[in-house]
Amino acid sequence: MKSKSLFLTALSLGFFTYVNAQTIFTIGNTKITKQEITEAYNRNRTGDNDTTSLKSYADLFLNYKLKVKEARALHLDTLPLLVADVQNFKRQLSENYMTDEEETNKLLNEAMRRSAKDIHVVYFKADYKSFNDTISATKAITTAEELLNTSTDYNKIAQATGLKFSDAGYLTVFSVPYNFENLIYSLSTNEVGRLSTPSGIFLFKVIDSRDDIGVWKIAQILIAVEPGVNDDSNQKQRADSIYNLLNAGMPFDEAALKFSDDRYSYSVGGELPETRSGVNSQAFEKAMLSLKKDGDISKPVRTKYGYHIIKRMQVYPSESYVKQQLFKDDRIKASVDKFNEGISKITNPQIIKNPSLFGYADSLDLPAKIRNKALLRYNKKTVTIGDWIDYYRNNNPNKDISKEELWKKFIVFSNREYYRNNLEDFNRDFKSRINEFEEGNLLFEIMERKVWEKANADSVGLKKYYDDHKQNYVWEKSAELITFSSEDMNALSMLHDKMETGDKVEFISKNIHSDTSRVELTQLTAIAESELIAGKVLPLQSPGEGEGTFTVVQKIIPAGGIKSFDDARGEVVNDYQLKLEKEWVEYLRKKYSAVIVESEYSKLN
Numbered sequence: 126m127k128s129k130s131l132f133l134t135a136l137s138l139g140f141f142t143y144v145n146a147q148t149i150f151t152i153g154n155t156k157i158t159k160q161e162i163t164e165a166y167n168r169n170r171t172g173d174n175d176t177t178s179l180k181s182y183a184d185l186f187l188n189y190k191l192k193v194k195e196a197r198a199l200h201l202d203t204l205p206l207l208v209a210d211v212q213n214f215k216r217q218l219s220e221n222y223m224t225d226e227e228e229t230n231k232l233l234n235e236a237m238r239r240s241a242k243d244i245h246v247v248y249f250k251a252d253y254k255s256f257n258d259t260i261s262a263t264k265a266i267t268t269a270e271e272l273l274n275t276s277t278d279y280n281k282i283a284q285a286t287g288l289k290f291s292d293a294g295y296l297t298v299f300s301v302p303y304n305f306e307n308l309i310y311s312l313s314t315n316e317v318g319r320l321s322t323p324s325g326i327f328l329f330k331v332i333d334s335r336d337d338i339g340v341w342k343i344a345q346i347l348i349a350v351e352p353g354v355n356d357d358s359n360q361k362q363r364a365d366s367i368y369n370l371l372n373a374g375m376p377f378d379e380a381a382l383k384f385s386d387d388r389y390s391y392s393v394g395g396e397l398p399e400t401r402s403g404v405n406s407q408a409f410e411k412a413m414l415s416l417k418k419d420g421d422i423s424k425p426v427r428t429k430y431g432y433h434i435i436k437r438m439q440v441y442p443s444e445s446y447v448k449q450q451l452f453k454d455d456r457i458k459a460s461v462d463k464f465n466e467g468i469s470k471i472t473n474p475q476i477i478k479n480p481s482l483f484g485y486a487d488s489l490d491l492p493a494k495i496r497n498k499a500l501l502r503y504n505k506k507t508v509t510i511g512d513w514i515d516y517y518r519n520n521n522p523n524k525d526i527s528k529e530e531l532w533k534k535f536i537v538f539s540n541r542e543y544y545r546n547n548l549e550d551f552n553r554d555f556k557s558r559i560n561e562f563e564e565g566n567l568l569f570e571i572m573e574r575k576v577w578e579k580a581n582a583d584s585v586g587l588k589k590y591y592d593d594h595k596q597n598y599v600w601e602k603s604a605e606l607i608t609f610s611s612e613d614m615n616a617l618s619m620l621h622d623k624m625e626t627g628d629k630v631e632f633i634s635k636n637i638h639s640d641t642s643r644v645e646l647t648q649l650t651a652i653a654e655s656e657l658i659a660g661k662v663l664p665l666q667s668p669g670e671g672e673g674t675f676t677v678v679q680k681i682i683p684a685g686g687i688k689s690f691d692d693a694r695g696e697v698v699n700d701y702q703l704k705l706e707k708e709w710v711e712y713l714r715k716k717y718s719a720v721i722v723e724s725e726y727s728k729l730n
Contacts, residue, residue, distance in 0.1 A: 300403030344395035
């Protein structure tokens, strides 16, 4: 049985290797396999509605590879702009490969689950500074915990126990430190839990929960009230006056610039950083949540900072915010630490011991001979004493971290940098994506040179192509339009109104420009066909700033008739480019000896 099992395993592995090694095309000595084509096909499909067959895609893939090969032969991959593009993309993409994927996904799934609910929390704190010892603090927390079983008079409990009390309002993921968040989301409504920290003991109680409110983009006008001011009637009156001005039509950004005391936001129309549960005071949040649609403005609401008038700008789900925030939060450290352990085994540097290592760290002027001595050796890089000294000085300016601890950090840092800079050697997916990006740039560059620019510049070739294929450029049903445009919106609006009401137009301002064109109805996607009738004056388009326009339908023209070269030029250029590209690909197939392996190609579907 054992030998049969081994035989079947070997047979299956051999079959797997055969399937993945099926060669569909060869370009000289280079093989293009079914696996390579299938992976690219799956990556580049536009969705379930994409009906491109694998065989059709394979033809395009061969042409793509030939074009890229020609681009490399012409050394386009050495163009400084393209090289810089690839390096920038590498730096950006590498961040996605510098944490443990399994641990990161675990944290992300946890954060996404928690983000669906906002938790209303109250808490007590036994601050060690306020108690003589930890025993007294623990006793006070225990007493409060017992009282919470029978009472919701939280202020009374705080007075009886000497604890600090606070109503935190609704909290959500990332609102509080991760250890607090873990406890809060483990509690049911009305359940109590405690947590010890270096500064004291916390007692949390969950009193309610609600669906996530999402991420809010808002603006505010703040009328500040100084702390300790008892009579704020002047500030309230001022806030009410501004609110009335806004209701009368004053733009919010203009009012913020003119009246707001928030020195961080007044110059940008009052716009604040994106906000969620647990960020603002309960009064502010309540006023914000009362705004039911974008553009709504709240009545002035009082907080400890003064009177706020809040404008709702946009609300969107938390998903994208959670993903971004995860990589900024301390909890990702667990994923990074696990990842660092893994890459230390992969990079596996040779550590060269140097008894004077820590002494060198404090030396101000070491000779180059010593700075260039090796400390860590990787396959493709050597890290020197000079690198260690620079790291030490940049990361320990106050000398409050021990050299031993910093040395450990330096090894981790060096491993990560080496891994990051050589990711293509360690991660197949990263290498594939970088290669795809680089080849995409090369494809664009060589198509620009060999097809697109060439077609546009070849006026003789374009005209000849048009003359040889006139019958292909026949007018579909179309409209003759006259478009009026001007920066003088008053004059343009008066002309529009006259034409719309059918009044006779005897004079058109010299500030108004007009342009007559014939356009096929299929190209007028922004205008309903029912609007396209002779004499119809379409609505005035006023962007607020810049040039306004409106269009008049002169007449509707039935299908038929050959387009002139000028009218058909866009289509001619497109068709001529396809012709040039087809001829060029045929040339490349011969130049690079491209061969289709028919026995395998025919199996694609």
